[in-house]
Amino acid sequence: xxxxxxxxxxxxxxxxxxxxxxxxxITKGIVFQRQVGAIKAVDGVSFDLYSGETLGLVGESxxxxxxxxxxxxxxxxxxDGQVVxxxxxxxxxxxxxxxxxxxxMQMIFQDPxxxxxxxxxxxxxxxEPLDVHGIGSSRKERQERVQELLKIVGLNPYFVNxxxxxxxxxxxQRIGVARALAVNPSFIVADEPISALDVSIQAQVxxxxxxxxxxxxxxxxxxxxxxxxVRHISDRIAVMYLGKIVELADRDELYRNPxxxxxxxLLSAVPIPxxxxxxxxxxxxxxxxxxSPANPPKGCNFCTRCPRVMDICREQEPxxxxxxxxxxxxCFLHE
Amino acid sequence: xxTATTQIRLGAEAxxxxxxxxxxxARHILRDKLTLAALLVLxxxxxxxxLGPPVVENVLELDVNRTSIPDKFLAPGAAxxxxxxxxxxxxxxxxxxxxxxxxxxxxxxxxxxxxxxxxALGLIAGxxxxxxxxxxxxxxxTLSSVPTLFLLLIAAAFWTPSAELLIVILALLGWVGTCRLxxxxxxxxxxxxxxxxxxxxxxxxxxxxxxxxxPNVLPIVIVTMTIIAGNLILVESGLSFLGVGxxxxxxxxxxxxxxxRSYFNIGTHLVIWPGVLIMVTVLCFYLVxxxxxxxxxxxxxxxxxx
Numbered sequence: 001x002x003x004x005x006x007x008x009x010x011x012x013x014x015x016x017x018x019x020x021x022x023x024x025x026i027t028k029g030i031v032f033q034r035q036v037g038a039i040k041a042v043d044g045v046s047f048d049l050y051s052g053e054t055l056g057l058v059g060e061s062x063x064x065x066x067x068x069x070x071x072x073x074x075x076x077x078x079x080d081g082q083v084v085x086x087x088x089x090x091x092x093x094x095x096x097x098x099x100x101x102x103x104x105m106q107m108i109f110q111d112p113x114x115x116x117x118x119x120x121x122x123x124x125x126x127x128e129p130l131d132v133h134g135i136g137s138s139r140k141e142r143q144e145r146v147q148e149l150l151k152i153v154g155l156n157p158y159f160v161n162x163x164x165x166x167x168x169x170x171x172x173q174r175i176g177v178a179r180a181l182a183v184n185p186s187f188i189v190a191d192e193p194i195s196a197l198d199v200s201i202q203a204q205v206x207x208x209x210x211x212x213x214x215x216x217x218x219x220x221x222x223x224x225x226x227x228x229x230v231r232h233i234s235d236r237i238a239v240m241y242l243g244k245i246v247e248l249a250d251r252d253e254l255y256r257n258p259x260x261x262x263x264x265x266l267l268s269a270v271p272i273p274x275x276x277x278x279x280x281x282x283x284x285x286x287x288x289x290x291x292s293p294a295n296p297p298k299g300c301n302f303c304t305r306c307p308r309v310m311d312i313c314r315e316q317e318p319x320x321x322x323x324x325x326x327x328x329x330x331c332f333l334h335e
Numbered sequence: 336x337x338t339a340t341t342q343i344r345l346g347a348e349a350x351x352x353x354x355x356x357x358x359x360x361a362r363h364i365l366r367d368k369l370t371l372a373a374l375l376v377l378x379x380x381x382x383x384x385x386l387g388p389p390v391v392e393n394v395l396e397l398d399v400n401r402t403s404i405p406d407k408f409l410a411p412g413a414a415x416x417x418x419x420x421x422x423x424x425x426x427x428x429x430x431x432x433x434x435x436x437x438x439x440x441x442x443x444x445x446x447x448x449x450x451x452x453x454x455a456l457g458l459i460a461g462x463x464x465x466x467x468x469x470x471x472x473x474x475x476x477t478l479s480s481v482p483t484l485f486l487l488l489i490a491a492a493f494w495t496p497s498a499e500l501l502i503v504i505l506a507l508l509g510w511v512g513t514c515r516l517x518x519x520x521x522x523x524x525x526x527x528x529x530x531x532x533x534x535x536x537x538x539x540x541x542x543x544x545x546x547x548x549x550p551n552v553l554p555i556v557i558v559t560m561t562i563i564a565g566n567l568i569l570v571e572s573g574l575s576f577l578g579v580g581x582x583x584x585x586x587x588x589x590x591x592x593x594x595x596r597s598y599f600n601i602g603t604h605l606v607i608w609p610g611v612l613i614m615v616t617v618l619c620f621y622l623v624x625x626x627x628x629x630x631x632x633x634x635x636x637x638x639x640x641x
Contacts, residue, residue: 070531073535075531075534075535099537099539100537102535102536102537103537106535106536107531107532107535109528109531109532110528111528114527114528114529115528115529115531115532116529116532117529117533117547117551118529118551119550119551120546120547120550128533128536128538128546129536129537132536132537132538132539132542133537176532179532179536182536183536183537
């Protein structure tokens with residue numbers, strides 16, 4: 001199912017991100033603080049998300065994947081740009097109105113140990129969204145809903161009165177999923193939901209997420225750095241580098257025909273489980289380090305490490321364009 | 336995987352009984368003998384000082400302010416004076432009880448006031464940040480550069496230092512430490528993922544502060560409060576020594592100790608009793624604080640249970 005057919009099939013656009021920027025100020029001085037610069041964690045990200053699909057967001061550590069996810073959910077207030085969710089620009093939404101919008105969008109966090117309050121029981125963690133949004137008419141009804149949610153994520157409903165520390169990482173992540181599902185959201189940002197888990201548990205959580213998507217019609221923004229996992233779960237994949245999306249395409253198209261040199265380098269790093277092919281495989285090894293997001297290079301962000309860099313790359317910024325069939329890329333090689 | 340959505344039949348067994356944080360803490364303390372003992376000693380001491388004086392006055396026919404020079408420096412066990420008398424012939428037992436009232440009142444009231452002000456402002460400063468934080472931090476920094484001792488000396492020059500005045504001054508100057516501590520805790524808690532998770536769920540600010548942040552700073556606050564209470568008893572005796580504490584004839588453990596230091600060789604019991612009471616009380620406060628810290632941590636409640 002390609003992105004284009006997604007739209008054509010009558011599946012509506014759920015989320016539209018336009019030129020999203022999240023700059024964190026760098027300040028100096030103790031009493032009189034002045035801004036001396038900004039960490040451009042996310043610097044002009046645009047993409048659409050269609051109902052029921054999974055968009056994978058990949059990139060190396062520190063490229064702004066998580067920040068993008070959090071800025072979309074307004075956990076960080078973006079510096080600039082639009083996040084249109086179900087027809088409403090979240091960046092312009094504030095206070096009580098934004099709080100009510102949270103019923104529709106949720107997040108699954110990376111660290112199942114840090115994302116559950118150690119002083120709350122599982123019941124109150126999963127039940128809190130019901131409480132604060134006034135879902136369910138009575139306490140008893142809410143308790144029943146909590147037990148039902150625990151069952152949905154494959155936990156024993158009698159765990160309600162236990163504390164998070166009594167659970168394993170995988171179980172804790174299921175609690176996190178149950179909390180996200182409590183309000184019946186349509187959209188979930190999954191911020192590296194499995195990278196903190198054992199490999200044996202990763203598949204369980206991925207399968208759970210897929211089952212839930214099928215049953216509840218969820219839309220995921222799946223943030224990860226594990227390319228094989230992303231390939232497995234995503235319909236479309238966006239590749240980020242230093243605060244920008246450099247390429248976005250249908251999953252199979254991206255793996256078959258990566259256009260951006262960074263994507264090519266990333267994909268060349270995925271090992272192939274066949275020694276003969278593996279031996280002949282050519283890896284593209286990138287030189288140097290990622291530049292600081294406080295001081296990104298002039299021109300294309302990737303020009304300092306690109307194996308196929310041209311003069312124009314150091315002068316101008318490439319535009320993020322559709323090269324046909326929903327395959328977007330930002331690279332002068334193809335312009 | 337299909338097990339993830341398999342329906343599990345409800346109602347077969349009941350869920351584990353709900354226990355709140357406080358019920359867990361109570362169970363924990365019941366097993367922690369040292370803390371329990373310290374708590375009992377403190378409770379008993381408080382009870383005796385609050386309810387004891389009228390009873391003792393009636394039974395032994397004493398008056399806390401009655402002096403009788405012929406009866407001065409009576410040793411403990413003398414007729415009618417179980418713990419002996421001081422340099423003015425006043426009964427030591429009843430003075431210790433009244434003195435305990437004053438000393439404990441200072442310890443309890445000033446520490447509670449300190450904590451209430453400090454926690455409230457620390458939470459606000461740490462959580463809301465920005466201008467509010469700047470203002471509170473500025474007040475904290477300014478207040479902590481006020482030399483407490485000299486302020487008390489000046490206050491003593493204007494008003495007769497009473498227990499009430501001491502409580503107010505000590506609380507108004509003492510909250511800055513708690514405020515700074517709580518602010519720091521909140522700043523680090525705020526960055527925890529579960530706070531972001533609560534925000535993502537749509538928990539309103541006030542509820543977030545009360546349900547998520549406060550319970551996580553509470554243990555450290557309670558430990559601080561007991562240590563502050565212990566310290567206040569020491570501060571009160573220190574101030575008495577400088578003459579700016581509670582003034583005679585109102586007894587406090589601090590001024591009783593100060594008064595008796597000149598008669599150490601004649602009336603040893605006059606030094607030992609208030610001294611021991613101060614030491615035991617302060618120690619008990621510290622022990623209770625230590626025990627509560629363990630008791631209020633849900634991760635330690637099962638450690639003892641195993």
